[in-house]
Amino acid sequence: MGADAPDEPLTVGDPAPDLTLPDTHGTPVRLADVEGPVMVVFFPFAFSGICTGELCELRDNLEDFEAAGVTLLGVSCDPVFSLRAWAEQQGFDFELLSDFWPHGDAARSFGVFDATRGRAGRGSFLLSDGVVRWSVVTEPGVARDLDGYREALATL
Template identity: 45%
Template sequence: MAVGTGDQAPEFDLEEAPDRPRVRLADFRGRRNVLLVFHPFAWTPVCRDEALDLQANLESFHNAETDVVFVSCDPSASRQAWKHELGVTYTFASDFWEHGAAARAYGVFNERTGAPVRGTFLIDRDGIVIWSLVKEADTRRTEMVPESLDALGGGG
């Protein structure tokens, strides 16, 4: 079962790139909110569209002191190449090893495909999930900017 609104967000420890610090929920606590967005695979049309939607709304996230972390189980080198090709500026993280550990913790890992479904979790500075949305892998998310983002606004 997926993590839901009001739940304590599970810790995650993801690789952005081998030469960069790891991306951990603990590093955001008390500082920034996090929109944690799981998707099945890099280099696919629906995932590309969602990645670009997030980039198009990045100012809204910045205004709400929220960092976006876009996650799949693809290796970090592939994720960074795809990020570069798309021209996006937010974090692309890899849940490659231990394979799917973060997706499993959030209840969005599909054991049959070896990839996450489309799970989205808005986590506040205290580590509480204040909004979540889970869709199957073949269903595109259209609610990439939750209304609850307004409540996060600056100054926390």
């Protein structure tokens, strides 16, 4: 593939990358240190229309993740400060992590970095015991469906 072509996204059965990213306060969060299953939700940009709609829907249904014992982590290439302002504005009660520098490394490791646009694509990955158990990746401009998340949670 060329330098701008995306890698193939991780699929069910693939090992989950071990990554460490700063949260909205700059505190490093290591994926391997999060206990229990984790839903990693990559999104292109804070403050953008589709991303705001998707993450607000997750915020409004956070109890579904909590009931399943799943930690929800949102990840974008936005800087920490932008993510913190957006999280405060929207009242997100889950962690947002910055993949700003090295730019897009986490998104690349999951196969969802859009090098042409310099952003993460829309990809969600349910991880358990260090393995991808479910994933969905949508085309640019296409929101993910909440029912898909619920179906994934039901498999645990």
